[in-house]
Amino acid sequence: MTTQAIILAAGRGSRLGEVTGRTPKPLIPVAGRPIIVHQLDGLLQAGIRSVAIVTGYLGHEIETELGNGSVAAATITYFRQEELNGSAKALELAREFADNEPFIFSWGDILVEPANYQRVVQASRFTGAAIAVNPVDDPAEGAAVYVDDPSGDGDVTNIVEKPAPGTSETPWNNAGLGVLPPAIWPIIEKLEPSERGEYDLTDAIATLVKNGRRVRAVPVEGPWFDIGTPENLKEARRTFGGRP
Numbered sequence: 174m175t176t177q178a179i180i181l182a183a184g185r186g187s188r189l190g191e192v193t194g195r196t197p198k199p200l201i202p203v204a205g206r207p208i209i210v211h212q213l214d215g216l217l218q219a220g221i222r223s224v225a226i227v228t229g230y231l232g233h234e235i236e237t238e239l240g241n242g243s244v245a246a247a248t249i250t251y252f253r254q255e256e257l258n259g260s261a262k263a264l265e266l267a268r269e270f271a272d273n274e275p276f277i278f279s280w281g282d283i284l285v286e287p288a289n290y291q292r293v294v295q296a297s298r299f300t301g302a303a304i305a306v307n308p309v310d311d312p313a314e315g316a317a318v319y320v321d322d323p324s325g326d327g328d329v330t331n332i333v334e335k336p337a338p339g340t341s342e343t344p345w346n347n348a349g350l351g352v353l354p355p356a357i358w359p360i361i362e363k364l365e366p367s368e369r370g371e372y373d374l375t376d377a378i379a380t381l382v383k384n385g386r387r388v389r390a391v392p393v394e395g396p397w398f399d400i401g402t403p404e405n406l407k408e409a410r411r412t413f414g415g416r417p
Contacts, residue, residue: 175275175294175352178221179267180212181374182281183229183254188402197231199281200238201400204413207238208284208400211413213245215290221277222247225267229254259371261361273355275301278374283349284409286395290350293391297352300387304329304351304378307397313338315399316347316375318390325392332379334367347375348393357381 186198193201199209209226216224224247228235232253242249252266264278275297277290289305297303306318306325319331325345332347360377367373382388398409 175277175297176221177223177225177271177274178216178277178279179225179227179264179271180209180279180281181227181260181263182209182235183227183232183257183263184282185230185257186282186401189400189406190403192403192406193230195231197228197234198400199235201406203284203400203406203409209235209239209281211284211287212279212281212290213239213242213247215285215287216277217245217247218287219277219290219294221290223250224248225250225252225270226281227252227254227263227266229257229263259366260374261364261372261377264374265358265361268358271355271358275352275354277352278350280349280399282400284396284398284400284413285348285350285393289391289393289395292394293351296389296391300328300389301354302352302381302386303389303391305348305391305393306345307348307393308344309346310344311338312336312341312343312346316373317341317343318345318347319343320345320390322390325390327390329378329382329388329390331382332375334373334375334379345390345392348397349399351378351388351391353378353381354386356384356386360384
């Protein structure tokens with residue numbers, strides 16, 4: 174049973190321009206609350222009370238805002254990624270926190286309906302691993318997820334990080350949250366950097382699949398946003414009831 178979570182919240186979000194000049198991306202407000210607070214709500218609804226947050230850019234702002242989590246009846250532990258060298262290395266900082274148990278992971282700029290966290294936990298109960306996916310026209314800006322069922326509700330067969338535009342044969346994109354088993358850690362240890370010089374968590378998950386581990390795909394229910402541009406932010410605020 175998954176009882177802990179790791180949120181990756183180290184990046185700056187340079188495409189957001191002045192919006193992140195003094196505010197780390199996870200603290201950007203949507204519908205009156207920071208993005209990361211929406212995530213914590215989803216985790217709490219899924220029964221998660223122990224959370225690690227990997228910070229980086231303006232990390233002290235996140236730590237000051239959320240504190241130790243006691244206000245939300247949770248416990249928050251912080252780790253600092255000094256060198257922004259990829260999501261897999263960010264996750265690895267919290268390996269000791271995970272304590273050789275399965276855990277929920279989430280990127281700190283993902284916004285979905287809270288119920289999706291419980292859905293990925295439920296999907297992982299028989300396989301030990303699950304990732305949320307969302308349909309897009311072309312997953313070139315994210316990671317293309319290949320699933321053995323066209324509906325997206327099936328087992329992952331492959332993941333390709335940032336494929337060349339127009340080359341993907343799947344509409345499913347890595348939605349940025351899921352459940353991973355302890356078997357991910359030795360894979361991250363041996364992971365090679367991408368052409369961009371980063372260690373991508375999606376590459377590690379792809380290796381997990383190639384090693385024969387079942388990873389369940391879970392289509393996101395409701396809206397999905399990766400708050401990466403001013404346009405994304407404006408649409409998220411409109412969709413979730415905030416002010417653009």
